[in-house]
Amino acid sequence: MAWGESKAWLAGELNQGLYQDLLEDAAQLPGLQSKRKKVVHPEEMPWEMSRQGLLKHLLNEKMNTRMESVDAYMQLIPPGSRSGKHRHLAEECVYVLEGRGYDLHQDCDVEITDTYHWKAQDEVKRYEWEAGDVIYIPPNTIHQHFNADPDRPVRLISAINRIYEKFGLNDLEQIEDAPEYEPGVVLTAELVEQYMKKKSTQTA
Numbered sequence: 001m002a003w004g005e006s007k008a009w010l011a012g013e014l015n016q017g018l019y020q021d022l023l024e025d026a027a028q029l030p031g032l033q034s035k036r037k038k039v040v041h042p043e044e045m046p047w048e049m050s051r052q053g054l055l056k057h058l059l060n061e062k063m064n065t066r067m068e069s070v071d072a073y074m075q076l077i078p079p080g081s082r083s084g085k086h087r088h089l090a091e092e093c094v095y096v097l098e099g100r101g102y103d104l105h106q107d108c109d110v111e112i113t114d115t116y117h118w119k120a121q122d123e124v125k126r127y128e129w130e131a132g133d134v135i136y137i138p139p140n141t142i143h144q145h146f147n148a149d150p151d152r153p154v155r156l157i158s159a160i161n162r163i164y165e166k167f168g169l170n171d172l173e174q175i176e177d178a179p180e181y182e183p184g185v186v187l188t189a190e191l192v193e194q195y196m197k198k199k200s201t202q203t204a
Contacts, residue, residue: 047187053178085144085176099154100130106142
């Protein structure tokens with residue numbers, strides 16, 4: 001043959017219908033999508049007592065919805081309490097539905113070579129917010145939400161793009177747990193209401 005590298009690229013006897021798989025997946029997608037929810041009702045949104053705090057998932061890859069690229073949850077922070085503290089590579093936006101408080105953000109220096117390294121900067125920045133505001137959290141920023149009202153709860157809506165996860169960059173690290181976190185607790189509407197009525201003795 002004319003090409004000098006033919007001995008290399010002609011090697012191997014493995015056959016696999018990978019392109020055919022793509023065609024079949026594409027053909028099946030409309031049928032699969034038609035079975036996925038375009039409207040998610042409150043009773044279909046799972047609660048979670050997470051290390052980050054009390055969450056109600058609105059959209060998640062593991063829920064049967066049409067949403068392909070965004071995860072979203074509602075976070076509830078009891079009076080005077082705070083969320084967990086975490087860091088992730090994906091940027092995030094948070095809409096303040098109810099309440100007032102502040103965020104603490106700590107930027108990180110990042111180096112990506114064969115491995116991924118990060119180091120927190122010394123400066124911690126404080127950002128005040130109230131109902132109607134949007135909080136922007138840059139990529140790879142350590143952050144935590146604080147409820148500054150000792151009498152009323154905070155409700156936040158968080159949205160994050162799952163494309164980072166698809167690229168193999170699901171870098172999520174929990175640095176501090178929310179005060180309410182208890183492993184194994186099963187949240188119900190009644191229990192959530194109890195948490196929201198509690199007056200925290202902690203300083204925000």
